[in-house]
Amino acid sequence: MSKTMIEPCPFCGSEEVKRISPKLESGVRKVYRIWQVVCLACEARGSSSTVKTIAVARWNSVERVKSDFKN
Ligand SMILES: [Zn+2]
16 A cells, blocks of 8 residues: 555546646746646546645545435
8 A cells, every 4th residue: 555546536526537747837947747636527626736646645635525425
């Protein structure tokens, strides 16, 4: 369990989520890769971060609706 798993989408429950780096940001001397988790089903986006694992952690920490709509 050393790998950080991306949780299913908190909004639609889809497991079709992807970790992406949608843009490069130029700093003074450096180009930053901005990571973000995006749901391919409903296009929800997590908070972005320059650190991959943080972007995933932020996505995973989004409050999830208790899945009692799926009984
Ligand atoms: Zn979704």
